[in-house]
Amino acid sequence: MSGVKDYRNELVAQNREQIEQHIREILRLIGEDVDREGLIDTPARVTRMYEEIFAGYQVDPRDVLGVTFDEQHEELVIVKDIVYYSQCEHHMAPFFGNVHIGYIPSGKIAGLSKLARLVEAVTRKLQVQERITSEIADIMMETLQPHGVMVIVDGQHLCMCSRGVKKPGSKTMTSAVRGSFLKDAALRAEFLSLVKE
Ligand SMILES: Nc1nc2c(ncn2[C@@H]2O[C@H](COP(=O)(O)OP(=O)(O)OP(=O)(O)O)[C@@H](O)[C@H]2O)c(=O)[nH]1
Ligand SMILES: [Zn+2]
Numbered sequence: 001m002s003g004v005k006d007y008r009n010e011l012v013a014q015n016r017e018q019i020e021q022h023i024r025e026i027l028r029l030i031g032e033d034v035d036r037e038g039l040i041d042t043p044a045r046v047t048r049m050y051e052e053i054f055a056g057y058q059v060d061p062r063d064v065l066g067v068t069f070d071e072q073h074e075e076l077v078i079v080k081d082i083v084y085y086s087q088c089e090h091h092m093a094p095f096f097g098n099v100h101i102g103y104i105p106s107g108k109i110a111g112l113s114k115l116a117r118l119v120e121a122v123t124r125k126l127q128v129q130e131r132i133t134s135e136i137a138d139i140m141m142e143t144l145q146p147h148g149v150m151v152i153v154d155g156q157h158l159c160m161c162s163r164g165v166k167k168p169g170s171k172t173m174t175s176a177v178r179g180s181f182l183k184d185a186a187l188r189a190e191f192l193s194l195v196k197e
Contacts, residue, residue, distance in 0.1 A: 007058045008051040056124035065143040071109045078102040089126035097155040102191040104147040137176035148179030
């Protein structure tokens with residue numbers, strides 16, 4: 001595993017030649033002229049893009065929250081509007097949106113940027129939106145041991161917009177609720193109202 005700050009998918013880099021060959025073959029099989037100027041470098045570009053958009057395989061998302069601070073703030077902390085881009089595991093088509101994370105620390109707070117890094121680590125791979133949502137909540141619970149966590153994710157799935165059912169603009173909303181948020185309706189309401197602002 002490489003460090004959690006700047007990472008690319010090393011397996012893609014190791015297999016670069018084979019991946020490029022396969023992409024070239026797919027281009028040929030869909031009826032393209034693989035030797036035309038605009039496409040000559042496309043297999044290499046796509047492979048470099050895979051190193052980036054599939055970088056999540058390179059990191060254990062738990063390591064991202066390795067840096068924490070002891071702090072007695074046992075009140076709501078929210079980081080909202082964390083933009084993510086992921087790839088749906090059914091079609092390998094992009095989906096993207098925002099993640100909102102709220103938690104009540106229990107003696108341990110995370111660096112704020114680490115929550116955004118956690119989103120990166122969980123989304124930069126083949127995913128479904130539900131799993132992104134619950135993985136973020138579960139990893140927060142496991143590593144920070146807070147009183148509770150609530151995560152909301154919205155997503156626009158290109159596999160539903162540009163193909164198939166073709167419903168551009170439709171948004172999928174998912175939430176995960178853990179610990180004190182489960183029992184406390186007022187806390188959930190406070191989180192939701194601050195996320196909406
Ligand atoms: N639950 C969930 N479903 C997703 C997500 N991303 C894509 N899908 C769905 O995965 C399903 C795959 O369905 P299939 O019937 O196997 O594939 P398909 O024939 O291409 O389906 P259509 O998209 O309806 O044309 C579709 O309904 C997609 O909308 C996600 O993040 N969560
Ligand atoms: Zn899809």
